[in-house]
Amino acid sequence: MASVVLNEVRKTYAGGFEAVKGVSFTVSDGGLCVLVGPSGCGKSTLLRMVAGLETVSSGDIRIGERRVNDLEPMARDIAMVFQNYALYPHMSVFDNMAYGLRNRGTPKPEIEKRVKEAARILELDALLERKPRQLSGGQRQRVAMGRAIVRKPAAFLFDEPLSNLDAKLRVQMRIEIRKLQRELKTTSIYVTHDQLEAMTLADRLVVMNGGHMEQVGTALDVFQNPASVFVAGFIGSPPMNFLAGEVDTQGRLRLPDGAFLAFDPKRGEAQVGRKVLAGLRPENVALRNGVEDGAAPRFRLELVEELGMGRLVHGKVGERPFTVAQGASDPPPSGYSLSIGIEPALVHLFDAASGLSLTSAAPRR
Amino acid sequence: MVEHRRFGNFLPHLVLLIGVAIVAFPVYMAVIASTHDNAVIANGQMPLTPGTLGFENYWHTLTAGTGRTTRAPVGGMMLNSFVMAVGIALGKIAISIISAYAIVFFSFPFRMTAFWIIFVTLMLPVEVRIYPTYKIASDLHLLDSYAGLTLPLIASATATLLFRQFFMTVPKELVEASKIDGAGPLRFFKDTLLPLSLTNIAALFVILFIYGWNQYLWPLLITTRDDMQTIVIGIKKIIDVHDALTEWNVAMATAVLAMLPPVLVVITMQRLFVKGLIETEK
Numbered sequence: 001m002a003s004v005v006l007n008e009v010r011k012t013y014a015g016g017f018e019a020v021k022g023v024s025f026t027v028s029d030g031g032l033c034v035l036v037g038p039s040g041c042g043k044s045t046l047l048r049m050v051a052g053l054e055t056v057s058s059g060d061i062r063i064g065e066r067r068v069n070d071l072e073p074m075a076r077d078i079a080m081v082f083q084n085y086a087l088y089p090h091m092s093v094f095d096n097m098a099y100g101l102r103n104r105g106t107p108k109p110e111i112e113k114r115v116k117e118a119a120r121i122l123e124l125d126a127l128l129e130r131k132p133r134q135l136s137g138g139q140r141q142r143v144a145m146g147r148a149i150v151r152k153p154a155a156f157l158f159d160e161p162l163s164n165l166d167a168k169l170r171v172q173m174r175i176e177i178r179k180l181q182r183e184l185k186t187t188s189i190y191v192t193h194d195q196l197e198a199m200t201l202a203d204r205l206v207v208m209n210g211g212h213m214e215q216v217g218t219a220l221d222v223f224q225n226p227a228s229v230f231v232a233g234f235i236g237s238p239p240m241n242f243l244a245g246e247v248d249t250q251g252r253l254r255l256p257d258g259a260f261l262a263f264d265p266k267r268g269e270a271q272v273g274r275k276v277l278a279g280l281r282p283e284n285v286a287l288r289n290g291v292e293d294g295a296a297p298r299f300r301l302e303l304v305e306e307l308g309m310g311r312l313v314h315g316k317v318g319e320r321p322f323t324v325a326q327g328a329s330d331p332p333p334s335g336y337s338l339s340i341g342i343e344p345a346l347v348h349l350f351d352a353a354s355g356l357s358l359t360s361a362a363p364r365r
Numbered sequence: 366m367v368e369h370r371r372f373g374n375f376l377p378h379l380v381l382l383i384g385v386a387i388v389a390f391p392v393y394m395a396v397i398a399s400t401h402d403n404a405v406i407a408n409g410q411m412p413l414t415p416g417t418l419g420f421e422n423y424w425h426t427l428t429a430g431t432g433r434t435t436r437a438p439v440g441g442m443m444l445n446s447f448v449m450a451v452g453i454a455l456g457k458i459a460i461s462i463i464s465a466y467a468i469v470f471f472s473f474p475f476r477m478t479a480f481w482i483i484f485v486t487l488m489l490p491v492e493v494r495i496y497p498t499y500k501i502a503s504d505l506h507l508l509d510s511y512a513g514l515t516l517p518l519i520a521s522a523t524a525t526l527l528f529r530q531f532f533m534t535v536p537k538e539l540v541e542a543s544k545i546d547g548a549g550p551l552r553f554f555k556d557t558l559l560p561l562s563l564t565n566i567a568a569l570f571v572i573l574f575i576y577g578w579n580q581y582l583w584p585l586l587i588t589t590r591d592d593m594q595t596i597v598i599g600i601k602k603i604i605d606v607h608d609a610l611t612e613w614n615v616a617m618a619t620a621v622l623a624m625l626p627p628v629l630v631v632i633t634m635q636r637l638f639v640k641g642l643i644e645t646e647k
């Protein structure tokens with residue numbers, strides 16, 4: 001049990017490429033922190049630095065009381081679950097889980113006890129004698145988890161552990177990992193590029209982009225108060241819609257095609273004439289049949305996706321693609337002359353130039 | 366091609382049978398000849414059915430050999446050949462797996478240089494460097510010794526390259542998982558890499574054993590004593606008589622005996638080889 005603290009951690013690869021550009025965050029003792037971001041943003045690099053598989057170019061990494069920058073992976077008291085599981089192909093499930101304990105000189109009865117216990121938790125009892133190749137993907141994944149938990153390490157590190165599973169199993173394992181982590185109360189860092197996985201798992205979410213940290217916070221906080229256009233567009237599915245416009249004298253947003261969008265003036269500074277991006281979550285937008293006074297933005301319908309529990313209505317507002325998520329009880333759009341409406345308080349505003357939020361109360365970083 | 370077609374199957378089988386006959390007939394002749402009295406063979410009418418002297422001929426060959434030519438029993442030669450072949454095979458495997466391990470999994474100065482130097486020796490088989498190698502072996506007093514027979518043939522690039530190719534397919538996560546599991550470089554080698562390489566080792570052993578067993582030129586140079594001869598040299602010498610009748614029955618028995626160990630090695634190791642091919646998965 002320990003907290004993990006990163007302070008201004010940077011990584012420059014041998015070729016001079018800076019993959020991680022100064023990241024600081026804290027994972028509290030027993031917490032689960034998810035690193036999320038698009039491919040190539042440096043999530044794995046960061047995790048591997050914590051694991052000790054990659055050297056740290058500058059900054060500090062602490063696990064518990066110790067600064068671990070210069071410690072070997074073995075000495076860091078961490079366990080890692082890899083995307084391809086990295087099970088030892090020639091060892092039985094039992095040996096795979098016992099290997100780390102044996103190398104540390106754990107007494108035999110203790111190894112036996114811990115492996116059996118982990119096998120029970122993960123429902124692997126019947127499979128202990130099998131070789132990894134005789135297991136399904138989901139079972140392999142559980143063995144990889146078992147290998148981590150038998151060690152009772154100070155921290156678990158997960159690098160996209162579910163991305164080799166099919167969609168259904170992924171959801172199921174996601175829930176299992178969450179339950180297991182709650183039960184064991186082991187500090188964990190979890191890397192994924194799947195924002196839904198990130199949202200559902202995280203005590204704390206770290207959104208990364210291009211080696212930078214875009215935002216840190218609880219899943220809900222990041223969802224409700226995205227600090228930047230990037231975070232707003234990345235978290236949430238279907239993604240947030242953006243409309244470009246200018247703040248007019250009456251404190252409304254004027255869109256290029258002459259329509260207006262009201263926003264809550266209490267939410268942050270938005271001086272007259274400022275070029276901004278308005279962010280509208282698909283599920284917050286209402287579709288109205290018919291074009292009213294011409295002030296509300298017009299919506300040009302292109303495609304309706306029926307999902308059963310609701311539907312996604314795709315189209316355009318001005319020149320920008322726009323999606324509206326409707327509930328099953330909402331009337332389906334009829335005809336092609338539609339307009340959109342939204343509660344002013346639900347409109348997010350971002351500075352058009354910097355991409356930073358003007359409405360979010362949460363400080364960036 | 367599921368349905369049974371009589372003539373469709375007949376022709377391929379005929380071709381195969383002819384092929385087998387061409388390959389197997391000389392071997393059959395050797396076996397037959399090794400069971401007759403030399404006089405029977407020497408009169409020019411080679412019988413096609415087994416004789417009655419099989420046991421005597423082989424016993425004589427193994428324990429006495431031919432008095433004039435090799436002056437040593439073939440049993441001893443087989444032992445020499447066996448020691449040499451196993452020595453070369455194991456030595457090559459040991460050296461090359463270690464060097465491939467160093468080249469693939471460690472970064473050290475001049476790593477690629479080391480690799481290329483090993484690679485270049487591909488172009489220097491023993492036949493090319495025979496004089497300097499002989500000189501060194503003789504300066505080190507390795508003539509007429511097992512060390513002399515095996516050591517100069519052990520250093521080779523082929524096996525190193527094979528292991529290198531294989532090691533490069535081992536996922537790097539496996540190395541990292543080992544590190545996190547607290548296995549140092551030696552443990553990783555012993556616990557993970559070696560078991561995974563078993564198939565490759567078996568395949569290489571087969572190839573290298575036969576390579577070693579069939580060596581001719583080098584043993585010819587390096588051995589002078591009768592009791593250090595290898596069986597391949599023995600066969601040549603047994604046939605090579607000028608002033609007397611070739612002891613064909615002994616020569617043929619020797620030839621058959623020379624064929625056996627490679628065949629046995631192939632048969633026993635093939636099992637492991639195929640099994641490994643099916644079971645190993647990285």
Ligand SMILES: Nc1ncnc2c1ncn2[C@@H]1O[C@H](COP(=O)(O)OP(=O)(O)OP(=O)(O)O)[C@@H](O)[C@H]1O
Pocket residue numbers: 013014015017019037038039040041042043044045046193
């Ligand atoms: N050994 C290396 N040498 C040089 N550059 C590297 C190395 N490893 C990774 N990179 C670069 O660092 C950046 C971050 O890589 P990283 O693997 O951390 O991405 P990631 O966020 O995990 O992406 P993904 O979701 O695809 O796994 C990438 O641009 C990658 O090209």
Ligand SMILES: [Mg+2]
Pocket residue numbers: 043044045
């Ligand atoms: Mg990655």
